[in-house]
Amino acid sequence: MAKASGEAKLRAEADGCTRCPQLVASRSQVVFASGSIDAELMFVGEAPGATEDREGVPFVGASGRLLDDLLAGIGISRDEVYIANVLKCRPPDNRDPRADEIANCFEYLQRQVEIVEPTVVVTLGNFASKLLRNDDTAISTIRGRPEICQIGARTVWLLPVFHPAAALYRRPNLELLRDDFKLLPLLVSRGAPDQKQAASGSREAAGDAEASARPDSEDDPPQLDLF
Ligand code: SF4
Incomplete structure (x- = not known):
């Protein structure tokens, strides 16, 4: 119940948020989140697109x-x-989020993670992966490699994967994405990493977690540029 009321309170706060004047002027509505607040798995994308802005739900279309x-x-x-x-909030014409907008909004994401307390956070695409890993390495290099990561007060397994749109644009990415999704039940079954008091955005290699989570060892993926 505390989770539900905490999430509802935060959602109401975001619904009335006016921190980014340009986005407030262009958005139809705030697209806060969807799904279960008791989820073990949390997915994080970049920003709402036109359909999400219209429907108020992330990742539709x-x-x-x-x-x-x-x-x-x-x-x-x-x-x-x-x-x-x-x-x-949707950036006008789907432009890239600006640094000030990211700074304004990041607190909501951290608080969402603290409320939901997921075991695994899956970052979808370059943008969310770079932000939550606090590192500029391209998604094509780090995808499918679980790490232990601190997000707000929560320590999670973080798994960067291609954005689904990358698989729509480049079909070979789809098989890589399917492979990476196969890691998720195994990571969830491990339970959350030990909870630490570390700075948000800090991370460490998952040690043997990657090897033991991946059913079949495989060579590093080829360098891909999208997302
Ligand atoms: S993007 Fe986030 S911080 Fe900016 S106005 Fe929307 S809810 Fe507020």
Whole structure:
């Protein structure tokens, strides 16, 4: 109940947020999150697009349908996970989020993680991965490699993966994305890492977690530029 009231309070706060004047002027509504507040798995994308802005739900449209399909592939429904974006408001014309907007909105994401207390946070694409890892390494290099990461007061397994849109644009990415999703049940089954008092954004290699979480060892993926 505390979780539900905490999430509802934060959602109401975000719904009335006016920290980013340009986004406030252009948005139809704040797109806060969807899914279960008791989720073990949390997905984080970049920002709402046109359909999300219209419907008020993150990851709808083609990318959302692919996300549903990827989840179904590991026996999980959308209702069982929690989905949010770094930015809660759509940037006009889908431009990149600005640094000041990210700084304004990051607190909401940290508080969402603290409320939901997921075991695993999956960053979808370059933007969310770079921000939550506090590192500029491209998603093509780090995808599918679990790490222990501090987000606000919560220590989680963080798994960077390609953005579903990257798999829609480049079909070879789809198989890599499906492979990475296969890690998720195994990571969830390990339970959350030990909770630490560390600075948000700090992270460490997951030691043998990657090797033991991945069912079949495989060579490093090729360098890909999208997302
Ligand atoms: S993007 Fe985030 S911080 Fe900016 S106005 Fe929307 S809810 Fe507020």
